[in-house]
Amino acid sequence: MMTNVLMVGVGGQGIILASDILSEVALLSNYDVKKNEIHGMSQRGGAVVSHIRIGNKVYAPIISEGAADFIISFEKMEFLRYMEYINNRTMLLLNTQVIYPLSVTSGKAAYPNSLIEDGIKRFTKAYQFDALELALSIGNPRVISSIILGALSVFLPFSYSIWENTIINRVPKNTSSLNIKGFNKGREITKNP
Amino acid sequence: MITLLSGNEAFARGAYEANVKVVSSYPGTPSTEITENLRNYPLIYAEWAVNEKVALEVAAGASLAGKRAMTCMKHVGLNVAADPLMTLSYTGVNGGLVIIVCDDPGMHSSQNEQDSRHYAMFSKLPMLEPSDSMEAKEFLIQAFEISEKFECPVLIRSTTRLSHSKSKVELKEQKITKEGNIEINPDKWVMVPANAKKKHIIVEERLKQLQIFFETAEINKTELNSKNLGFICSGIIYQYVKEVFPDASIFKLAAVYPLPIKRINEFLTKVKDVYIIEELDPFLERELRAEGLTVRTPKRPICGEMSPDIIKNIFLKNKKTTKNIYNDLPARPPNLCAGCAHRGIFYAISKLKLFVTGDIGCYTLGYLSPLNAIHSCICMGASISMAHGIDKATDGNYSKKAVAVIGDSTFLHTGINGLINAVYNKGCSTVIILDNRTTAMTGHQDNPATGITLKGESTYKLNFIELAKALGLKNITTVDPTDVEKCITILKEETNKDELSLIITTKACLYADKSVISNPHSIEWDKCTGCKLCLKLGCPAISFNIEENKASIDITLCTGCTLCVKVCKFSAISEYTTNDD
Known part of the structure; x- marks a missing residue:
């Protein structure tokens, strides 16, 4: 088994935390995992990309061309890059x-609105959702990452309780129940589209 | 216990497990997090030094005192520390001394792409190169053992991909190491020619002994699989090769200098086609060829990062190349943050069309459009000395149209020397210290002007004005960089003087001091004429609506710096209030 997840977006959107949570969930589920991201200037609004590779044995921390199983785009156009x-x-x-x-x-x-439309068509399977709107409906724009992780979690072989515990451990204490709410909301998107 | 750590976190853990006593470093991407993580280890004394040369000398002192010491820096930092490095190779060490140098292939955040492996050969010191986080920790521990066994500093090379990748690490107990005492041995530590001549002979002999050691050291590994295809590689490249050719034989070098020639030769007799794969310079290739070994070297790019895809492209003739068909997307370059107060002085400079010698750090971003307010950037501290050179080359004329800009931390790193030089040599350039109260670009580390140490203790807070007075400067001005009008007036006055001037713009970085953030502002569209003057600030929070011919402010990004309020000629911008209409 080898699962390659590419998380892309803009600095400040919580991609690094989300990729940390996914990596830890994989580790706790007894998989080998490597992840890499290019940051440093990301706080200044630059494009951010995180590679997460999960398998029985992982060598390179970066995904090869044509080898992503999932592209998780935190922003509408970023996947095009x-x-x-x-x-x-x-x-x-x-x-x-x-x-x-x-x-x-x-x-x-x-x-690039028309390129986005064109780009989406190149995927055999695509789920679109406004995580910001969903986050605001829960009451905190900062739970976007948990919503996105929830949507992804449906397709990965990790137990709900490991996800739940890892999220609670990694997010600020006073936001843990909101983040779990967001995670569950995210699961609904891909379970019952 | 097994946990996920980045290469840099693993180095920090390694310092703990190796019982390191003193760490002194200057921040620099991608090395910063090693020393930053040492905050979590109370048993280790760790500090931010003012520059890498000082940092290595502090570590050298700790070694002389009999304790294990370490310094971490980015590749260009080792240029600054090269002076003590070259002679520490002669003196040798007392307590173990390790230098971690992080290269940046691909230049994700650096000004050059130098390959620091050359420093190992240049200084005749051993260099180890780990390939994942577990090795980062383990190689560091071994580096201290090698340092003490051969009484020499040991270099460890990392790269951005290793330092910033997370992988599994098994945490172990802290090692019990023999505590040494200060070494009173002037013949060893005083490098006057008479002693250094004797030492050079020892350095050459030591290098031979190190080579013999690495011939048998378990740290270099032979993985025999295929009899037909093999590779010689080190560091992160090993992981890339394994990814593409899991069944190939590999000679995995842990030490990239000196090389175990006999063992490599033996490997060559066992595998038919052996290729060297490396990143940046053909370092291993040249070394092995000089030893007369016949190895294959694929045609590969010297510039930029290596990757599994590049290896596939070299070896797999039928590899389908997947190209991104969308190659003309609007880019997201890094930018001065929304609300960075120092954008004000750049705006003023840009308006006066001054020539600017720039420096390393956030302020290099002043180079970008629409500010276009940086005309040179070479290395830490160069802004001040280059401005002085321009001044002297043009008999003082161009100094009337030029300024040097430098950040607070960069000034204290190596800018201060240039300023002393300019005072001494009767320069008449204008120097601006953009003081944002932190070392911002590398992620907000403290420095002597913040009055706080790495471990969070309060300390003496350096005063730039008093310092400048002591250096002999007569014209010292301070200005709030958000006061654009005043910035323009002062810039005109100071550049016109036939004397050296120093302007200090003091305003904290938003991330260093959240109290500078205030209420967001918005633009009243009935007052906005669409003149686009506010867009000249290049603030990420301000956007332009082409259909309506109006500018607007993203209130989620605006930090209320009010710079745009000051440049708007139609009083269209004011504090944001929720509209009740």
Whole structure:
């Protein structure tokens, strides 16, 4: 078994925490796991990508081209930057939240709406949801990551209780019940689309 | 216990398990988290030094005192520390001394792509290169043993992919090590020519002994599988090779210098086709060829990172290349944060069209459009000395149109030397210290001007004005960088002087001091004329709506710095209030 998850988005969206939680869940489920992300300038609104590889034995901490099983896009256009990783089985989980790049806000470039539509079609399976709206309905915009992890968790062979415990351990104490709520909400998206 | 750690977290854990007493480092991506994580180990004395040279010298002192010591830095930091490194190779050590150097292939956040393996050969010191987090911890422990056995500093090389990748690590107990005492042995530690001449002979002999040691050391591993295809590699490249060729034979080098030639030769007799795969310079290739070994070297790029995909492209002729068809997407370059107060001084500089010698750190981002306010950036501290060079080259004329900009931490790193030099040599350039009260770009570390140590203790807080006075500067001005008008006035005045000037803009980084964040602002559309002046600030919170011809502010990003309020000529921007209409 080898599962390659590519989490992509914009600095400040909680990708690093989400990828940490997924990696830990995999470890606690007795899998080998490696993850890599390029950060450093991510706080300043740059594109962020995290590679998570789960299997019986993992060598490279980065996913090869055409080898992603899941692309989890925390922002509506960001998955377009990583299309070389997809194959004809790759699943897209797309948070339709929009964060404009500087070139768009300054009026120099247009937000690539038609490319997004085209890009989604290249996946055999794609789920779209507005995690920000769902998070606000729960009462805290910061549970976006938990919602997205919930949506992903349906397709991974890890027990609910390991997810639950890991999330509770990793998020700020006063937000743990909200995050679990978000996680459950996320599960509903992909269980009953 | 098994846990997931990044390479850098594993190095920190290794320092604990190896019973290290003193760690001194200067932050630099991708090395910063090693020393930062030592905050969690109360038994280790760890500090932020002002620069890498000082850091290595502190570690050298701790070694002389008989204790295990370590310093961690990014690749270019080792250039700064190269002076003590080269001679520490001659003196040798008392307590174990390890230098971790983190290279940045692909230049994710660096100004060059130098391959620090050359420093091992240059300084005639051993260098180890781990391939995952577990090895990061274990190799560090072994590096201390080698350092004490051969009485020399040991280098460990990491790369961004290793330092910032997480993988499984088995945590172990702290080792009991023999506590040494201070070594009073001037013939060993005083490198006057008479002693150094004797030492150079020892260095050469030691290198031979190290090579013999690595011929049999278990840390270098032979994995015999295929009889037809084999690889020689080290570090993260080993993982890439295993990924692509799990059944190939591999000679896995833990020590990239000196090389176990006999063992490699033996490996070559057992496997038909053996290739060297490495990242950046052909370091192993040259070394092995110089020894007369016949090894195959695939055609590969020297520039940039290696990856499993590049290895596939080299060896698998029928590999389907998957290209991203969307290659013209709007980019997300890093930018000065929404609400960074120091954007104000860049705006003023940009407006006056001054020539700017820049420096390393957040402020390099002033280079980006629309500010376009950096014209050179070479290395830590270069802004001040280069401005002085321009001043002298143009007989003082160009100094009227030029400024040097440097951050607080960078100034204390190596900028201060340039300023002393400019005072001494009667320069008349204008230097701006952008003081944001933290070492921001590397993730907000403390420095001598913050008054807080790495371990969170309060200490003397350096005062830039008093310091500048003591250096002999006569023209010292301070200005709030959000006061654009005043910034412009002061810049005009100070650049016009036929004397050296120092301008200090003091305002804390939003992430260092959350109290500078205030209420968000918004733009009243009936007042906005669509003049786009506010867009010239390049603030990520301000966007332009082409259809409506109006600018607007994202209230979730705005931190209320009010810079845009000051540049708007139509009073269209004010504090955000929820609209009740």
